[in-house]
Amino acid sequence: MLSTERLVLRPWQANGASSLYKYASDERVGPIAGWPAHTSVAHSLEVIDKVFSHPEVYAVALKEDNIAIGLVGLLIGKNSNFDIADDEAEVAYWIGVPFWGQGLIPEAVKEVMRHAFENLNVHALWCGYSADNEKSLKVQAKCGFRHHHTEEKKFNQFMDDYRTEHISRITKEEWLAGQWIGIATAP
Template sequence: MISETARLILRPWQESDAEDLYRYASDPQIGPIAGWPVHTSIENSLEIIKGVLSKPETYAVVLKSAGHAVGSIGLMIGDASNIGLPNDEGEIGYWIGVPFWGQGLVPEAVNEIIRYGFEDLNLKQLWCGYFEGNTKSKRVQEKCGFKYHHTNENIPWPLMNDIRTEHISCLPKNEWKEKINQ
């Protein structure tokens, strides 16, 4: 899928994005709060593109005005999710580089992935999670219509070699339809 919004293009990651990925993913304000280690080199970012960001339904968030990737968004369907979902449900994950915080770009990307998940993939329900303390991610979910569902405490998180508390929110398709038809 390649999709456009007013300010963004969502497209598959390319190996040529490694330098841009490293530029933003090497910032310690991004990865650790999202659950992954800071990128240590362009080569490290290239390996992440090849191994993680090449998975199905994982997209570079490209700011049209910048012309390069500034973040990432993904839709993990069924077993691919981190929270164990049936095959007709998906989990959305996202991040964006610090210079682009506070501009409404992540909600714009998330709303497009929601539309894609419900209209094109016919998913019945979408989920999002955020780790304790990640108030920016919580706010994105609220803006996009997700409602708090439950909290998982004391989750071992091997990527960061720590224990986490994760808050899970949910958006059923029927609630999304009501929201867009208002």
């Protein structure tokens, strides 16, 4: 479990399926992030069991009530959607629409970045966003990620479509340099 000023990042639990469904059933959340909107609480429970139960995948919950409102996670090495080294990870995230614009996901991502670099000895973190997902681009910029490359007509198996995917990266050295406020301080 990880925590920030406002958030608890904790493992997903089966009793969080109704909360997951509440936010993941909104068509504005999943499809733009590359996955279909959830269709039922049972569907959300299945996603918790088969997708979210991996190590380093966290429910994002407000400290005040500990109810899951989003997700942040690390997909390390071969578990990533990208072709990356075993000592690198992809950062995945989303949050329910009522919580957009409050800086909660950048807060969660920064904590996962700290954890990845300090505790897991990851050497680089990667993020992707589809060309029409400006909100995801803003999160990555706030967290210090820089554009690395673009992949045209990349097949998305979850949505059965092709997308332009922009890939960003930050290395451990860049993070340690702390060239942006709030990311890290040199040890």
